Amino acid sequence: xxxxxxxxxxxxxxxxxxxxxxKVEFLDCRDYQTVARAIRELRVRGAPAIGxxxxxxxxxxxxxxxxxxxxxxxxxxxAICEHLAATRPTAVNLFWAIERMKRxxxxxxxxxxxxIKRRLLDESQRILDEDIAMNRALGRHxxxxxxxxxxxxxxxxxxxxxxxxxGTALGVVRAAWEQGKRIRVLADETRPVLxxxxxTVWELMQDQIPVTLITDSMxxxxxxxxxxxxxxxxxxxxxxNGDVAxxxxxxxxxxxxxxxxxxxxxxxxxxxxxxxxxxxxQIPIExxxxxxxxxxxxxxxxxxxxxxxxxPAFDVTPAEFVTAIITERGVFxxxxxxxxxxx
Amino acid sequence: xxxxxxxxxxxxxxxxxxxxxxKVEFLDCRDYQTVARAIRELRVRGAPAIGxxxxxxxxxxxxxxxxxxxxxxxxxxxAICEHLAATRPTAVNLFWAIERMKRxxxxxxxxxxxxIKRRLLDESQRILDEDIAMNRALGRHxxxxxxxxxxxxxxxxxxxxxxxxxGTALGVVRAAWEQGKRIRVLADETRPVLxxxxxTVWELMQDQIPVTLITDSMxxxxxxxxxxxxxxxxxxxxxxNGDVAxxxxxxxxxxxxxxxxxxxxxxxxxxxxxxxxxxxxQIPIExxxxxxxxxxxxxxxxxxxxxxxxxPAFDVTPAEFVTAIITERGVFxxxxxxxxxxx
Numbered sequence: 001x002x003x004x005x006x007x008x009x010x011x012x013x014x015x016x017x018x019x020x021x022x023k024v025e026f027l028d029c030r031d032y033q034t035v036a037r038a039i040r041e042l043r044v045r046g047a048p049a050i051g052x053x054x055x056x057x058x059x060x061x062x063x064x065x066x067x068x069x070x071x072x073x074x075x076x077x078x079a080i081c082e083h084l085a086a087t088r089p090t091a092v093n094l095f096w097a098i099e100r101m102k103r104x105x106x107x108x109x110x111x112x113x114x115x116i117k118r119r120l121l122d123e124s125q126r127i128l129d130e131d132i133a134m135n136r137a138l139g140r141h142x143x144x145x146x147x148x149x150x151x152x153x154x155x156x157x158x159x160x161x162x163x164x165x166x167g168t169a170l171g172v173v174r175a176a177w178e179q180g181k182r183i184r185v186l187a188d189e190t191r192p193v194l195x196x197x198x199x200t201v202w203e204l205m206q207d208q209i210p211v212t213l214i215t216d217s218m219x220x221x222x223x224x225x226x227x228x229x230x231x232x233x234x235x236x237x238x239x240x241n242g243d244v245a246x247x248x249x250x251x252x253x254x255x256x257x258x259x260x261x262x263x264x265x266x267x268x269x270x271x272x273x274x275x276x277x278x279x280x281x282q283i284p285i286e287x288x289x290x291x292x293x294x295x296x297x298x299x300x301x302x303x304x305x306x307x308x309x310x311x312p313a314f315d316v317t318p319a320e321f322v323t324a325i326i327t328e329r330g331v332f333x334x335x336x337x338x339x340x341x342x343x
Numbered sequence: 344x345x346x347x348x349x350x351x352x353x354x355x356x357x358x359x360x361x362x363x364x365x366k367v368e369f370l371d372c373r374d375y376q377t378v379a380r381a382i383r384e385l386r387v388r389g390a391p392a393i394g395x396x397x398x399x400x401x402x403x404x405x406x407x408x409x410x411x412x413x414x415x416x417x418x419x420x421x422a423i424c425e426h427l428a429a430t431r432p433t434a435v436n437l438f439w440a441i442e443r444m445k446r447x448x449x450x451x452x453x454x455x456x457x458x459i460k461r462r463l464l465d466e467s468q469r470i471l472d473e474d475i476a477m478n479r480a481l482g483r484h485x486x487x488x489x490x491x492x493x494x495x496x497x498x499x500x501x502x503x504x505x506x507x508x509x510g511t512a513l514g515v516v517r518a519a520w521e522q523g524k525r526i527r528v529l530a531d532e533t534r535p536v537l538x539x540x541x542x543t544v545w546e547l548m549q550d551q552i553p554v555t556l557i558t559d560s561m562x563x564x565x566x567x568x569x570x571x572x573x574x575x576x577x578x579x580x581x582x583x584n585g586d587v588a589x590x591x592x593x594x595x596x597x598x599x600x601x602x603x604x605x606x607x608x609x610x611x612x613x614x615x616x617x618x619x620x621x622x623x624x625q626i627p628i629e630x631x632x633x634x635x636x637x638x639x640x641x642x643x644x645x646x647x648x649x650x651x652x653x654x655p656a657f658d659v660t661p662a663e664f665v666t667a668i669i670t671e672r673g674v675f676x677x678x679x680x681x682x683x684x685x686x
Contacts, residue, residue: 021648022643189646190560191532191534197637197646197650198646201646201650202646205649210651211650213636213652214636214652215534215535215591215654217531217559217591217592218591218653220592220595221655222653248558248560248561248564249558249559249560251564252563256598256599259602293532293558294540296645301364302532302537303364303540303541303545304364304545306548307540307544308553309555310556312564315563
């Protein structure tokens with residue numbers, strides 16, 4: 001797999017996911033405003049990848065500050081953090097990563113600015129490296145839940161492309177595959193932005209893991225026909241009570257899974273767990289522009305001009321629909337999350 | 344509303360639904376092969392509309408036969424019927440309408456061929472007129488189930504465009520609207536062919552009935568948020584036990600409705616009821632080409648080249664998920680259908 005995000009020649013290099021699968025193109029962000037725009041425009045997406053990218057955006061912006069005193073420098077970094085935090089509201093990894101960069105900054109008050117700049121760069125690279133390591137760990141834990149010969153339904157893209165690498169839900173798939181289990185993935189196309197069709201299918205085909213594309217509307221009928229053995233998704237935010245915000249349509253998959261007696265697993269690192277949010281109904285849900293629904297990837301309009309549209313980008317799956325949450329520390333029931341990840 | 348299908352200057356004139364909503368264009372079919380191709384290519388679709396169109400295709404083909412004896416003429420008509428019956432497997436109205444044309448033919452053995460040709464034309468027009476009348480009747484029955492201020496979720500297009508006019512599910516909507524009820528429709532876009540986005544939204548906007556477009560994946564979350572009061576869909580075939588075949592994704596809507604305690608109504612005329620099919624699992628489900636999933640309305644590809652795809656065009660909703668079936672004879676529980684419509 002090509003890297004989703006990396007430091008390259010003094011820039012934050014992003015794989016431009018809005019061009020996949022047609023084109024594999026990279027976007028070199030040379031200032032933090034370009035990083036913010038890339039997040040807003042979904043050129044990079046997926047909660048963990050957004051977190052890593054934002055951390056790099058903070059570090060990148062910090063390099064360009066001309067302040068020589070800590071206080072002036074810190075004010076500049078804080079403004080950069082606010083700019084990056086305003087890009088998207090739902091995925092908590094964004095705020096988690098920015099907070100971590102702010103904490104790093106606060107711990108370096110005694111250092112010269114040139115040293116702080118270096119350490120912020122290091123910290124963003126550490127966040128990236130840790131993300132991949134967490135995904136590999138949660139992949140191993142989750143793989144134990146997948147049996148040889150099973151077919152896994154996934155929604156959206158919680159893969160290498162949604163993270164710094166390896167993936168969360170698809171990290172579990174990769175780990176099971178690496179263990180020699182003959183598994184198959186059914187990928188919901190995931191309207192409106194089609195992360196399933198464009199990204200999940202693409203990255204699994206790159207790794208030659210068997211994958212079949214379906215429309216979101218087919219999941220129920222395929223569960224009824226016995227073709228699906230378990231559901232496995234990522235998360236944009238997990239509340240303290242175990243409620244899970246994830247891509248719109250995840251809740252429908254969870255209800256359908258329960259109705260068919262199928263396990264519904266959520267795979268996410270601790271950076272996705274937000275104990276400051278008590279329950280799912282407090283998670284802000286991003287409403288995106290109607291054009292994502294009324295036309296597709298630059299194609300012709302698919303709805304009448306002026307059609308009224310709803311476009312919530314996420315939904316909340318209550319904990320009661322979640323069989324277990326797969327993390328880098330192990331597999332937990334949703335109600336165990338607060339204890340496991342409490343300070 | 345422009346007519347979905349009509350006799351016009353010796354041709355079967357179809358509103359080309361594959362061009363909507365961008366273009367309102369008509370296709371004049373001057374031979375039965377063109378009618379068959381139009382059905383196969385979804386230029387006309389919707390179970391009742393397919394039935395009416397096929398009947399007209401039989402009548403059209405019959406006009407061009409040069410046979411002078413009844414037996415030779417009847418062989419010719421039978422071949423035309425077989426050609427038209429082979430277009431699509433799931434909607435039973437197709438077979439129902441063709442059978443009715445065959446019965447008409449059989450009853451005219453004593454007549455001269457020129458008279459039979461005229462009577463077959465008349466019969467196809469009668470099927471069209473009856474379809475509209477049935478829709479108006481079922482609309483009135485169904486409207487009693489819709490209360491002022493309610494929001495109705497519909498899937499696919501069971502409207503004027505799916506019938507000779509007025510619609511089945513949307514016939515109920517129209518009747519409730521004509522009674523002055525302030526209702527609102529949420530239209531599932533209905534991937535892969537987008538009949539909801541392209542057709543349902545278009546025809547309701549034409550009639551200025553409030554309609555909001557959503558992706559199929561949003562229905563569950565909107566039910567949970569209390570925004571939907573009832574679900575209302577059409578049908579392609581209703582088995583004797585009350586199981587309902589309809590557009591792929593209908594079953595998911597039904598499961599979600601049950602999980603949220605919402606009524607799930609199916610609106611269909613008796614031509615959709617197939618007592619010869621005991622239960623839904625005997626209904627053949629059409630598998631359509633992958634390109635309907637991997638690209639959209641002539642737009643760029645939305646999935647990697649060579650992606651494996653499933654594309655069942657229909658699913659079966661078991662009777663236990665169906666609150667009631669709305670017909671031109673009244674509203675019935677699914678298990679009452681066999682008695683009500685038995686010979």
